[in-house]
Amino acid sequence: MHGVIFRIAKVQALDVMAKLMKSTFHLIALLFLTLMPSAGFAEPVVIKTTPANTNYYPWIVQLSQSPIDWFESDVNAKIQGRAYRVVILLEDIYNSVFIEQVTFGTEGCCKKVSSVRRFDIKTFSEKFGFIGEISGFRFIRWLSPTSFIFLYKDLLFVMTAINEPEVKVEVYSGD
Incomplete structure (x- = not known):
């Protein structure tokens, strides 16, 4: 029993x-x-960029140029194409990220940086719920002339509309 x-x-x-x-x-x-980062399940987060007046970077750790967008309308125009560059710096232990617009003349000559904007990595970190040091930003690859994938704190993101004053960032969900 x-x-x-x-x-x-x-x-x-x-x-x-x-x-x-x-x-x-x-x-x-x-x-x-x-x-998990709070913005990871939401719409793309808009991050403002600010104009930067710089033509010298003392601590570049990574620089990548997008595919060139060639203009077909006027073969005699002074500017024939445009590309964007992502410049990642390491200042002390923190990253800074700049987005440059580069223009090209006839047959690719006369490459010139026409504008530079600073990506607000601090606001990005806050909006996605990251805490701690603002470091670990790494470019991965271009998706188009105005969008790319990057790694931050072991998470992949996509930044789009880099040709605009406000870029859009969202968690990368794959191709």
């Missing part, structure tokens, strides 16, 4: 433990999702 009662109690205890484990799993999953 004791054996039957013991088995029933054991089954009930296991059932209670299973329910507790299921609840615990749900709580852990919910906690994990709340700790």
Whole structure:
């Protein structure tokens, strides 16, 4: 008789433990999702860029140029094409990111930086819920002349509309 009662109690205890484990799993999953960067599940986040008056970068760690967008309308125009460059600097332990517009003349000659804007990496970090040092920004690859993939704190992002004063950033979801 004791054996039957013991088995029933054991089954009930296991059932209670299973329910507790299921609840615990749900709580852990919910906690994990709340700790993820908050903007990761939303629409693209708009980040303002500010004009920068610089033509010298002392600590470039990465520079990449987009594919050139050649103009076909006027073959005699002074400017024949345009590209963008992402310039990543390391100042002390923090990253700075600049977006440059580069123009080209006939047959690619006369390359010139026509504008430079600073990406507000601090605002980006805050909007996506990152804390700590503002470092670890790494260019990965171009998707188009005005969009690219980058890595920040082990998470991939896409930055689009880099030809505009306000860029759009969202978590990269794959090709």
